[in-house]
Amino acid sequence: MGGSEARRPKAGRPPDRQAGRAVRQAALQLMREKGYAGVSIAAIAARAGVARQTLYNRWPTKADLVLDAVFEETGRNAPALPGGAPPEGQAGLEAFLLQVLGHLQQDGDPLRALIAAAQHDPVFRDALRARFVLPRERIVTDLLIRAQARGEIAAHRDPGLLSQLVHGIFWYRLLNGQELDAALAREIAAEIFGR
Amino acid sequence: MGGSEARRPKAGRPPDRQAGRAVRQAALQLMREKGYAGVSIAAIAARAGVARQTLYNRWPTKADLVLDAVFEETGRNAPALPGGAPPEGQAGLEAFLLQVLGHLQQDGDPLRALIAAAQHDPVFRDALRARFVLPRERIVTDLLIRAQARGEIAAHRDPGLLSQLVHGIFWYRLLNGQELDAALAREIAAEIFGR
DNA sequence: TTGATTATTGGACTGTGGTCCACTAATTGT
DNA sequence: ACAATTAGTGGACCACAGTCCAATAATCAA
Structure with a gap:
């Protein structure tokens, strides 16, 4: 073939x-x-x-249809900031989180449903991961790698782990029905870069 | 009344x-x-x-029934370590995470299904949160508060936020079908206490 | 024009979660 | 004994996701 x-x-x-x-x-x-x-x-x-x-x-399923609708019709597959240049440093991370926040404020409910649906279907879960999860995870990881190169983050810390910690708390709070507000974004960015 | x-x-x-x-x-x-x-x-x-x-x-619903079955019939509502005394410090955090890991190895699948089901039902979501999520979150939060009192963690950091970061990455990886192994538990504990 | 091919349509069908209801069974108080 | 109260039973019923199928519509190649 x-x-x-x-x-x-x-x-x-x-x-x-x-x-x-x-x-x-x-x-x-x-x-x-x-x-x-x-x-x-x-x-x-x-x-x-x-x-x-x-x-x-x-x-194939309602979940696939809605996934397609949400990510094709709203052009949100490109999670990069509109500015073109990728976000940089602590302020960049905060800005990125704020943008994700805005997304969740509008489409948090569909997204929660999609995550739920993914748990019953490994194929769909992989699709969601490839089209939604990984691109966003990558943006933060890359941001942290560059920050680390500039010495803003200690060399021994793992940017991949940090990125998953950041996205993880968003998932955790989203799926638990807790608020996701600007203050949280600021605190997370401060904690990652902080001290 | x-x-x-x-x-x-x-x-x-x-x-x-x-x-x-x-x-x-x-x-x-x-x-x-x-x-x-x-x-x-x-x-x-x-x-x-x-x-x-x-x-x-x-x-009221299938999800409630299964939640009851999983947590009543397997006695896993008590997430505390068997030793009686709560875990302490970085080693304690790592031990706690290893114990959660063990739980997920056996009942990770039902748990994923319950989290998924919770997304369609706010009432059930709150029940799951009260009976499962919050107790575990609390254990880590308290551990971190005590560690902070001993000076192992900088005073300006928020134990509640850190605890949610820790639990968040577990959820994130569980729901994304990624591995949860002992190495991860060690890295997380090191990152939280680390540097 | 004819045939092959593929998409759309509408309707019947199954399995499931959940509701409603009338009936029966077991208990307490009089 | 009898009434009131509460739980269990079986069956009808609804809405929805998903499947199956036969008929029809639109396109290409001959």
Whole structure:
């Protein structure tokens, strides 16, 4: 299976182009209106003006559909700060955490549902990890590596571990229904760089 | 509503004593055999030899029932170290984390399912938090407070925040399907006390 | 135009969590 | 004995995720 699958001579009815966006937008809207548990596949299909089976043709489960909707339709797969340049130092970490915070304020509920869904499906869990978790973890790790190179962080500390500590507390508080506010972001950044 | 509900003169048919244990044991067995998603209320009722409605009479949801089964029937509500005295210092933290590790090695799967279920039900989430999460969080917090009093941890650092960082990374790695091994426990303890 | 191919559609179907209800069984107080 | 009270039982019922299937629609190649 090298590169021989170059271009199958496309045949058959093509997928409805409109449908894709319509479904994702309907899913995202309903999600924000009623939360993950309050949305049914049937409702999404109805609002998108599409047969229910079409959703199952394209997405294996409700969780996959919502994952797609949240991350394709809101363009949040690129968690980098809009500025272009990656965040730097303690202030950069704090800024990044604040941005994640904003994301969670809007889509925390869907995200919690996705994390929950991932626990029942290893394949989906890996997809979520690849598309959402790892990119964010990487940003913080890289930030800490650069900070360490500048001597802002002791050489013996492990940036990968620190990054997971940071993301971990966000998950922990999110999944436990605790508040995630700006003060927390500041305290975390201070603790990591602090003293 | 002070203390006037002293002792209602018990009337009516008493709850079946056998049923309680039978149901919890059936739930736990099936849980370990087929995992959370693979177990149905009907199956638990059948194995316990009890009407399905009886389960709903006693537990509001499947998640509550399983939570009860896991934590009542296995006696894991007491997360303290068997020694009696609470763990102390960096070594104590590492020992505590190793003990949690052992727990996760046996019941990590049900626990992941419970955390997932909690995301769909705020009431259940609070119950899980009260019976499972907070006691463990507290142990580490208290350990760190005592260590701080002995000067092992800088005075300006927040033991509550540190405790959540520690538990957070455990959740993060558990829910992401990453390994939780003794080396991690050692690195975390070193990072918290370290430098 | 015809055939092959693929997508969409709508409807039937299954399994599950959860609710509702009427009936029966066991207990206490009179 | 009898009423009141509470628990267990069995069955009907609903909403939803997910599957299956036959019919139809749109496209490409001949």
